[in-house]
Amino acid sequence: MTNEEFKRTLWDAADKLRGSVAAAQYKYPVLGLVFLKYVSDMYDAQSEVIRQRIADPRSDYYIEDEATRKENEDAFARDKTFYDLDNVFWIPPDAHFSVLLAQATAPDLAQRLDKAMAAIEAENPRLKGVLYREFSRLELEPGKLGELMGLIARLKFDAHKHDSRDVFGEVYEYFLGQFALKEGARAGEFYTPKSVVNLLVEILAPFKGTIYDPACGSGGMFVQSARFKDAHQAQLKKKGDLAIHGQELMAATRRLCLMNLAVHGLDGDLGQSYGDTFANDQHKTLRADYVLANPPFNISDWGGDKLQDDPRWVYGIPPKGNANFAWLQHMLARLSARGRAGIVLANGSMSSQQSGEGEIRRAMVQADVVECMVALPGQLFSNTQIPACLWFLSKDKAAGGNGKVDRRGQILFIDARKAASGRISRTQIEFTDEDLQRVAQAYHRWRGSDFSDGGEYADVPGFCYSASLADVEKHGFVLTPGRYVGAQAEEDDDEAFNDKMERLTAQLAEQMAKGAELDAVIREKLGALGYGV
Template identity: 85%
Template sequence: MTNDEFKSTLWGAADKLRGSVAAATYKYPVLGLVFLKYVSDMFDAQAQVIVKRLADPKAEYYIPDEDSRGEIATQFTQDKTFYDADNVFWVPPNAHFSALLAQAAAPDLAQRLDKALGEIEAENPSLKGVLYREFSRLELEPGKLGELMQLLAKLSFDPGRHGSRDVFGEVYEYFLGQFALKEGARAGEFYTPKSVVNLLVEILAPFKGTIYDPACGSGGMFVQSARFKDAHAATLKKKGDLAIYGQELMAATRRLALMNLAVHGLHGDLGATYGDTFHNDQHKTLRADYVLANPPFNISDWGGDKLADDPRWVHGIPPKGNANFAWLQHMLARLSSRGRAGIVLANGSMSSQQSGEGDIRRSMVQDDVVECMVALPGQLFSNTQIPACLWFLSKDKGAGDNGSIDRRGQVLFIDARKAASGRISRTQIEFTDEDLQRIAQAYHRWRGTQFSDGEEYTDEPGFCYGASLEEIEKHGFVLTPGRYVGALMQEDDDEAFGEKMDRLTAELAEQMAKGAELDAVIRERLGALGYGV
């Protein structure tokens, strides 16, 4: 099998075992067991490393006498110190995946798993409160948990053979994506499609400095940023280094992110606990070089009425009924003097005028912190058909660290609505590597960054255009790329009728649901005032 076929087969079998348990519940034990298999394999691999070092004349702990080497090897491989030294998690014997697999038929397997993961947390402080320990609460049919362990036992990680952590990392990310497809609308709480993450990363190009995601979900932005850094280190002949900071509202999703970082060998500060970024900011003093985020779209119950005097609102107080411009200003406030941000938002943020949003957008443009706007296709997300866009903000648009071309007083517009040529399913598309490079290179050429292919930037009708602030003012500070890129942009005339109808129907359903929620709130408040409704 190819890697993709193996992952697909593994997922298919795991999903069949799910039974009556919802995907939203099932993902935590599955990913928890994937992590247990990963740390167990890493532990075994480290034991072999210790043994080899004892036989290596160049190693610090070389033992020339072969007879005594075996006895010492037994002692060293049972000494936690030699695992801590190489940042490998210590796995107690009874908590090892193989030890638990041998008890897969035991009626109390769930309780044994909870206890084992508790022991791993106790031995590794960085995992405290991270691992899934609720197997005993699962309502799975008898024997299903043991079958799941036997299935996941097919996974194997051998650093000597694979040379990286990508095997488990890929399986982990693949499962996250599959759970997102299963969960539909709920997926937005923890998962951003890989295609969207890749585009953010390719344009923002995080390489050296501090990276921050205030709505980090399962940590996909961090993982892809680290991959970008590693991939370009050799090309640029420079060492990249990223310090990771993030925050997540949901406790269970925060645990997914911490496990995801661990699977990929990354370390990050996700704050002391989970919490609301607006009201319980875990990184108030942080000034990041890169911010990447896909915050929840158009949230109305974000508690804005309690933050009217917040110092983050430099460009205007965000409306109480929509957090889009609260997110933009929060991220802008967390940027360093050379910092840049890439943010996914609903298309409405580019043109809305209600509740002062147009004034905030105008202020941001006039303050010259908006660097690039990208319009996305409508079928990139599994959990919503609402079209989205990317905002790229910058604290320094002059010639220097962020690019050799001075772009102060200008904004790059990219219309990528027709630029995704990959297809995941009938209802979901994605950007191919070629698509990503086309879009990213438009930005890097325009800015003159070290990641540019060296070709000179030119406006491309229907795709990209560099506009002056004066031009943007003539358009009423609306930032929709279609207004600027010109020809080939007949709005949605080229959109297939069926696709357009599906999209508009989905948008209408979401708006109607939101209207029903607001109607319920109004009725409740009128009732509290003594009015019968």
């Protein structure tokens, strides 16, 4: 299936529940069934791998005698040990998607699904308390759940193509976008678009150490960081290793994150429970090497009135009505001595002056913990039009482990508002791989990091500029990249002024003529419908 077919199938599945289940809830049963289909397909693929191994003379499990091999094939394929060895989830026979699909018309299908999920959790400790087990609580018309399973059955997960793909991240992003468009969404509650996650990861370059996301959602930051680490091990000729830590406010989303990590073979510490990172921090003693986060923008009900004396507020007490600078300072407090952070925030955080935010920003700049600022293009997020930016913070800007170039007393500004050339839909754009590398390499060259392509950094008018702290002070400690990078260099234009004016005038006349034709057609159509025009 193409990605678009994949997503349409999922939305069709969600539509099966429309009107029966609250919009904010019906993504969870759908995702529960998608998970069941996914792990069942992976189980089947592993079964074939096991059969191939006992027939392969190079394998440790090779059985030379054909009759004995045939006799033992099914027994080996049903042996849980051979699934555990390859980190594949064991699916009890009665819990397999195909078995339950055959019972789709049973009046107690919901109860059977709940029992199947419980059985899978019991056989796979990493999934304990993670899976959706509330099908029997759904108030659905008879047969609707079976129809839903029939739609999910159309999804075909290929073990080789999907084992490194953030399946649940893509599904979750798509669902949040669709639900927000159809039902509306609370401000700031949305999944980070994949290309924004990729840009954060490409610049922060998590490779070895501890990684932390205090608002981890469905875990997309973790999955992409692990991918980055795997992709660069050969380049750096050494093994990377990331210890994952995170926290999530919503219980259902936390379960989705744990499920996402489990599917990708990743272990993570998400604390003892879901909870508010500010009021119930699950990782108070953590000092992370990398922090990646897309916290909810501009939230006003973050409990700031109860945290006025919190030791995290090193650079100033955040305003009670906006959590942006509480997030920034929380993440700085969780960084190790050489740690770095990449955070998605609303554009207002770069220039706001109200409620002491300007003073906190000034203190952060003067403490030299701001490393890089990136302005993002509009239309990156599917369900919010709030303009966004990326903050990159660092506890160590000197030459050393984070880069060969000493950048103390400097901040890199990148204006990436015109850097995204990919288009997802009429209203949404994305960064292509080439776009990502252009932005990321500007940073890595500037820093002289291990991930640089070896090119020399140079300021590019309209795109990037390395500013001193004195430059920033002249701008009143406003961190909007457009103030620093200047205007893009004009391309040489050899067309004579008179020729250009004549050409543009002709184009305008042609467009006006087409407009007049369309006006006439519209008037004719409206007249035929009985409307006077």
